[in-house]
Amino acid sequence: MATPTSGSPAWSVRRSTSRRSRGSPASPSREPEPIRHAVAVLLLAVALDLALGDPPNCVHPVAWLGRALGAGGRALRRGGPAALLLGGALTALGAAVLAGLGGHVVGALAARLEGLGALVEALALACLLSLRSLAAAALGVKAALAASDLAAARAAVGRHLVSRPTATLDAGHVASATIESVAENLTDAFVAPVCFYLAFGLPGAAVYRAINTADAMFGYREGTLEYFGKVGARLDDLFNLAPARLAGWAIVAGARLAGESAARAAGVMLHDRRRTASPNAGFTMSAMAGALGVTLEKPGAYRLGRGPLPAAADIARSIRVFAAASAVSLGTAIATAWALSHALR
Template sequence: MINPIILYITIIVDVIFGEPNEKVHPTVLIGRLISLLERLLPSTYSNNKIRDFLFGSVVTVTTILIVGYISYIVEKLILALPKHLSYLLYAILLSTTIGYRSLKEFCIKPIEALIEGDLEKARELVKHVVSRNTEDLDKEHILSASIESLSENLTDSVISPLFYAIFFGLVGAFIYRTVNTLDAMIGYKNSKYYYYGKLAARLDDILNFIPSKISGLLLIITAPFYGGDWKRALYGFLFESLKTPSPNSGFTMATLANALNMSLEKIGYYKLGNGRIDIDKSLRAFKAIDYSIIAFLLIYTLLWWLFEGFH
């Protein structure tokens, strides 16, 4: 299990510096590798379902193996360095697999535009947060879209990569980020990727299965700290979490919606919670993310001391 000091440094590095430059960002480089392999093994747009599945699976597995091998070598080199230097370099690399600061920055911008009274600007900004049509969204649904993305990505952007780093080190974190990037690039349910990206999409669902539950539970535990109701949060976790098309995203969205007594709705797809969403509740959702991550670090630190610290 990874020393919790590394996780604290990882979060601090991400909060202070944010995302690395695109030229050296590992996720961007992974994306370029995926694009290269996709050009070599192109989709038939579902004209040949078996070939699409096989080619997409080869792209998925090849990308995972390449990234896994490189991260394994890099991890070995870092761990051979003096302890304090290795901790710092390890944390810096690990910070590139999370997106805590960038997640909050992207999701707060549409809300800031609404605070300024600029609905059109908010509609434009929320396009960078969700993939749905935003041209006719009203204030409430813009707030909803921002908080849906914020809560869903608590898992994808922070908890999942840290969870896999705890048990499998840099290799685990980078393989998770690779699968998540594959899902984001080829995991769509359209003619081009329906069969081509099926393995990538299923792997992403599998890898997020446990972390999404952890994220939901963290939102329940910390509810009193961000002005939420832990009983309503628990209700959302238990009874509304499977209303979303994704098998994992509902655990954080439904929990947070009910904790803050607000509705999160993607029109025509799902509605979570019953209360009215407003600016104040939306801003408290950002505190919920902060407290959940702090709780994750503190709980892991306690567990590490119990199981590793006295050896």
């Protein structure tokens, strides 16, 4: 029996080159081996991420990507609009190529390690997910707010979760920024990497994280970043079109599982999803606002939902919705990949 290449797309199907004789009985129906391998690796990666969280930055592939992107920015972020646009494109695409090659090398190595291959691939994939560390960062902000330590809460949300200035945020806007990050990162740190892994293997998930990191670092409409970050931002918008919508509806379903209002989550998402500059972020953030019955607001940028600004306790509620939505989206992505693997047989 052929062994699937580690890191190969889950929907890829190997067709036998031999012909069954007309008189021989049909072999029992079997699931395509690549999808079984991919699902096993994915579930192991999720378990590893939940158990261990993010590795130290010195051995974290996404941190390596950040350093590579930073070097590209320092070298190429200069000149007029055309030069900035080209430099930004080279930086983002160069990081994506490096990430894809890295994913391919790890996948090829895993394929040669027999029984340990799945573990090696799962460890690499786990580094591209972030469930435990995201929840821990959000709960750290919650703890500071609950202790009425606004300065510590501002520092924590600015250090771990958002890039906006936090020095003047009140408690409600600190909690809002935290919940917004939890909701948006359901797409960026979980649903999209899972989808890209199932569709394109480990190289696909790595390429996604490279583009997403480029957008996080450079995708701002200010100064030279208006042009330098444009290609990365547009690619991130494109890559997240389907995952963000899956994540938004997963929050609706997750709200019901977490004891919140699924109907309100759906209503607010459908009403407010286009109020953000991003074509994707509004889906998850507005769904979360509706699920919790609060308003999520970035002053001067958007206001999502109807209700008061959130408090510390609402951060814990958002984590429960996030956890349920993660399970829903994982099951949906696996079921879709499984169905496609059958359709393409």
